[in-house]
Amino acid sequence: MNLKLTMSKIERVCVFGAGTLGWQIALQCANHEHPVNLYDLFPQALKNAERNIANELESWGQAGNFSAEVKNSTLQLLKFEPDPIKAVAGVDLVIEAVPEKLELKRTVFQELDATCDADTIISTNSSSIRVSLIEGVTKRMDRVLNTHFYSNPWKSRIVELMRGSMTSDETMASVGVFMRSIWVLPLIVQRESTGFILNRVWRSVKKECLHLVDDGVASFEDVDRAWMSFYGTKIGPFGLMDRVGLDVVRDIENVYYGESRDPRDLPPRLLLDKIGRGELGVKTSRGFYSYPNPAYLDPGWLEP
Secondary structure, eight states: OOHHHHHHHOOOEEEEOOSHHHHHHHHHHHTTTOOEEEEOSSHHHHHHHHHHHHHHHHHHHHTTSOOHHHHHHHHHTEEEEOOHHHHHTTOSEEEEOOOSOHHHHHHHHHHHHHHSOTTOEEEEOOSSOOGGGTGGGOSOGGGEEEEEEOSSHHHHOEEEEEEOSSOOHHHHHHHHHHHHHTTOEEEEESSOOTTTTHHHHHHHHHHHHHHHHHTTSSOHHHHHHHHHHHHTOSSOHHHHHHHHOHHHHHHHHHHHHHHHOOGGGSOOHHHHHHHHTTOOBGGGTBSSSBSSSOGGGSTTTTOO
């Protein structure tokens, strides 16, 4: 197989969903010279995405990592498209990034299959739902797959690729080459797995941390202090959950519960209460911590 041909195939991209990871994926693609259409059903989501991208580029410039010329060229490659038909017209790859709900993703894939060009690859950024649960609504089962990015892909630099039941070798190779072109390392999930690779590890950590606090064993602050002190990280599990979005964390936990039916896999009351109060994390300025200045950034947070 000629990888140069597969690499040249994926040039234009549509990111279908402009939430937290959607705009980040779009920025990563545009920053590496790929034209990107960013679509969302809600106009406010597109406005928020445009603001977030501008703020991120500004912070890169202030850090001395980004010239004005590169900033302008990146912005010129980004189109914030409110029309779903125009968003997918002529693109080589669609990365779906809508909320973590199976029926919603199946509906989106069905619509994408009907409106995309025949040879367009359609992927899902789902962090827990296997594409094999979605693929049946399409007529291109050889050209669908999971492409699971992590927050701030310009820092995490990894993406997990997982096949569906009929995903072709050509599709996997083409997407793998594209991912390297945007400077993220493709990690191949060799057989289907809810949670992929890193998220299976993270899920165990996240679940135990939530139950430690929900069961009254420790405060979320001390759980984060323990993690940050021992592993030398700048953020702990609860800070990470705030970044992801507590509603997204809940949806992912419900996917695991839907498979296991183990009551211990249900989202704990601690999490549901916060969501009920509208405390979803960074995106609402309050989750376990308050933003934009969470307590764990205080210089004395880990001092004796």
